[in-house]
Amino acid sequence: MQKLFEDLRAFIGAFFLIVGIILTITGIVHPEFVEGYNLNLITGICFLIFASLALMLAVYEKNKNS
Amino acid sequence: MRIGFIDYSILGIYFCFVLVIGFMLKKRVKSAEGFLHNRNLPLWITSIAFISANLGAQEVLGMAASGAKYGIMTAHFYWVGAIPAMVFLGIFMMPFYYGSRARSVPEYLSLRFDEKTRALNAISFAVMTVFSSGISLYGLAILLQALLGWSFSFSIALAAGIVMVYTFTGGLTSAIYNEVLQFFLIVFGIVPLVFVGLQRIGGYAGLVAHLPPVMMHSWEHMGSAADNPMGVNATQLILGLGFVLSFGYWCTDFLVVQRAMVAGSMNAARKTPIVAAIPKMFLPFVVILPGLIALALTNKGAGYHLPLKGDGRTDFDMTLPTMLVHFYPSGLLGVGLTALMASFMSGMAGNVTAFNSVWTYDIYQAYIRKNAPDAHYLTVARVANICGILISITTAYLATHFNNIMDLLQLVFGFVNAPLFATFLLGMFWKRTTGHGAFWGLLSGTIAAAIFHGSTVAEDKGGWIMNAFTFSSGMGQALAIAIVAWSACFVVSILISMLTVPKAEAELKGLVYSLTEKYEEKGQAWYATPVFLGVIILVVTLTLNILFR
Numbered sequence: 001m002q003k004l005f006e007d008l009r010a011f012i013g014a015f016f017l018i019v020g021i022i023l024t025i026t027g028i029v030h031p032e033f034v035e036g037y038n039l040n041l042i043t044g045i046c047f048l049i050f051a052s053l054a055l056m057l058a059v060y061e062k063n064k065n066s
Numbered sequence: 067m068r069i070g071f072i073d074y075s076i077l078g079i080y081f082c083f084v085l086v087i088g089f090m091l092k093k094r095v096k097s098a099e100g101f102l103h104n105r106n107l108p109l110w111i112t113s114i115a116f117i118s119a120n121l122g123a124q125e126v127l128g129m130a131a132s133g134a135k136y137g138i139m140t141a142h143f144y145w146v147g148a149i150p151a152m153v154f155l156g157i158f159m160m161p162f163y164y165g166s167r168a169r170s171v172p173e174y175l176s177l178r179f180d181e182k183t184r185a186l187n188a189i190s191f192a193v194m195t196v197f198s199s200g201i202s203l204y205g206l207a208i209l210l211q212a213l214l215g216w217s218f219s220f221s222i223a224l225a226a227g228i229v230m231v232y233t234f235t236g237g238l239t240s241a242i243y244n245e246v247l248q249f250f251l252i253v254f255g256i257v258p259l260v261f262v263g264l265q266r267i268g269g270y271a272g273l274v275a276h277l278p279p280v281m282m283h284s285w286e287h288m289g290s291a292a293d294n295p296m297g298v299n300a301t302q303l304i305l306g307l308g309f310v311l312s313f314g315y316w317c318t319d320f321l322v323v324q325r326a327m328v329a330g331s332m333n334a335a336r337k338t339p340i341v342a343a344i345p346k347m348f349l350p351f352v353v354i355l356p357g358l359i360a361l362a363l364t365n366k367g368a369g370y371h372l373p374l375k376g377d378g379r380t381d382f383d384m385t386l387p388t389m390l391v392h393f394y395p396s397g398l399l400g401v402g403l404t405a406l407m408a409s410f411m412s413g414m415a416g417n418v419t420a421f422n423s424v425w426t427y428d429i430y431q432a433y434i435r436k437n438a439p440d441a442h443y444l445t446v447a448r449v450a451n452i453c454g455i456l457i458s459i460t461t462a463y464l465a466t467h468f469n470n471i472m473d474l475l476q477l478v479f480g481f482v483n484a485p486l487f488a489t490f491l492l493g494m495f496w497k498r499t500t501g502h503g504a505f506w507g508l509l510s511g512t513i514a515a516a517i518f519h520g521s522t523v524a525e526d527k528g529g530w531i532m533n534a535f536t537f538s539s540g541m542g543q544a545l546a547i548a549i550v551a552w553s554a555c556f557v558v559s560i561l562i563s564m565l566t567v568p569k570a571e572a573e574l575k576g577l578v579y580s581l582t583e584k585y586e587e588k589g590q591a592w593y594a595t596p597v598f599l600g601v602i603i604l605v606v607t608l609t610l611n612i613l614f615r
Contacts, residue, residue, distance in 0.1 A: 008111060008243050008246060008247075011083065011086075011087060011090075011243070011247070012246070012247055012250060014083075015079070015080070015083050015247065016250070016254075018079055019076055019079060019401060022072060022075065022076065022079075022397065023397050023398065023401070026072055026395075026396070026397040027397070030396075032395035032396070034262050034393055034394070034395060035262045035265040035266055036265075037261075037262065037265075039258055039262065039394065039395055039398050040395055040397040040398055042258075043254070043258050043398050043401070044397075046254070047254065050250075050254070
């Protein structure tokens with residue numbers, strides 16, 4: 001686990017994962033619409049997708065090197 | 067103001083992450099080399115760090131402000147004032163920086179020219195970086211005071227404290243890692259603003275409809291300085307910004323060049339600025355467009371108005387923060403504010419780590435104590451880290467008492483930076499250039515810049531010697547100063563070089579173009595070579611210039 005988090009992609013993934021979860025939950029619990037869009041929910045989901053990609057790349061790199 | 071618990075939580079999570087990055091990297095720092103100059107970073111990190119080093123909050127806020135003030139012409143800072151120079155750096159200059167095994171730009175000057183040229187560059191750079199860091203800190207504290215109501219001292223203590231911890235523990239790598247995180251935060255934090263802003267104004271067509279034509283064309287109104295809000299003509303722009311200032315900054319400023327110098331191989335070092343140019347081309351749509359949208363919304367009367375200062379004038383610098391507060395709900399607002407905070411902090415960290423390298427290698431090791439054990443230089447670098455931050459804090463407080471100090475510092479930075487590219491151009495491509503020529507050329511360029519500023523006036527600035535000419539804008543004056551400084555440096559360097567003895571050719575191998583073996587991209591497909599990528603990027607940049615002409 002520690003080896004994984006030496007990869008910057010894992011750090012970035014973890015950060016956007018946490019923030020993405022917060023935004024998604026906020027968007028669901030307290031939906032606020034700006035120009036008709038639930039910005040927290042949409043951005044939260046985008047963050048989660050980006051975080052998943054970053055984490056997958058970090059895991060792939062770790063497996064490749066081990 | 068709707069900043070709530072969730073927004074503060076996101077800010078808190080960011081602080082925790084940057085500190086953890088510093089501590090995780092601490093065990094990798096076993097030597098001064100590991101702290102200051104770790105040549106093992108992959109291309110994707112060095113490329114993003116390369117653009118991030120120039121994506122501090124002053125740039126982010128400044129570009130949105132310029133977008134509202136000058137319109138799409140602000141994109142010249144990217145499409146004319148950055149991309150060509152970045153491609154040139156990757157193709158022509160990186161082989162010298164990286165191949166010479168110099169650890170810094172001043173060290174390259176010492177190898178190519180002599181110690182006095184290195185000292186002049188190292189000292190001026192060290193002073194500039196540490197003061198720039200202070201200006202960054204001052205800007206952050208002012209912003210936090212305005213947006214969050216935090217006191218000036220608390221803002222400074224918090225930001226400087228966090229930067230000190232993560233740069234002290236993880237050194238340059240830690241600063242670079244945080245720059246990468248900051249890049250993604252800036253992009254993800256501002257793109258939703260562009261999206262909802264465009265929705266409000268009625269899409270691109272609505273934007274065009276609510277802005278005067280001059281704001282939506284980057285070249286059509288450049289025939290005369292009087293025809294555009296920037297107050298510069300095409301010649302000034304191409305020579306001053308596109309050549310002197312742009313190449314002077316992107317090709318010689320150690321703060322950005324350092325990001326390429328820590329790449330794991332020559333190939334990665336050359337590709338760093340070229341790959342960085344790809345997102346850089348499209349950054350105007352993230353950082354400039356919000357300014358244009360803000361102006362269009364103000365013109366339309368669509369619920370948002372550009373912020374005003376106490377005296378009733380428009381406060382362009384607050385365009386982006388006020389747009390964030392106006393459009394974003396609590397949650398995303400936290401991301402936006404964290405992005406701004408991150409860009410201030412990484413701007414400061416970048417300056418402090420560059421200061422550390424130059425102080426330790428180019429001043430302390432070169433002139434104060436040579437041949438000391440590595441552990442000694444590691445300690446010196448860490449002490450320099452603390453001192454750099456303390457000087458930054460002092461500068462930030464000085465700026466509160468003497469507001470003009472910021473203008474003065476930026477002016478002096480301009481005088482010093484403008485002639486540098488002439489020195490490098492001659493040094494790398496004309497083997498006859500001597501150390502004396504380079505040194506006196508640099509000094510002459512700086513003095514010429516100061517005299518020109520003192521003899522001309524723009525927006526009530528300058529003219530402290532006489533008023534020989536009045537420029538229609540401060541930017542026009544700044545570009546003209548750059549051209550004069552560069553020309554003075556170029557001419558004086560050539561003249562003095564002709565009168566002095568050059569280094570033997572054997573000493574210049576690997577440092578001068580004509581005496582260096584051409585770097586071959588072994589086993590690399592033609593479409594992945596720096597030259598091919600560079601050409602593609604220049605073609606796309608030209609296309610963007612034509613599209614938004």
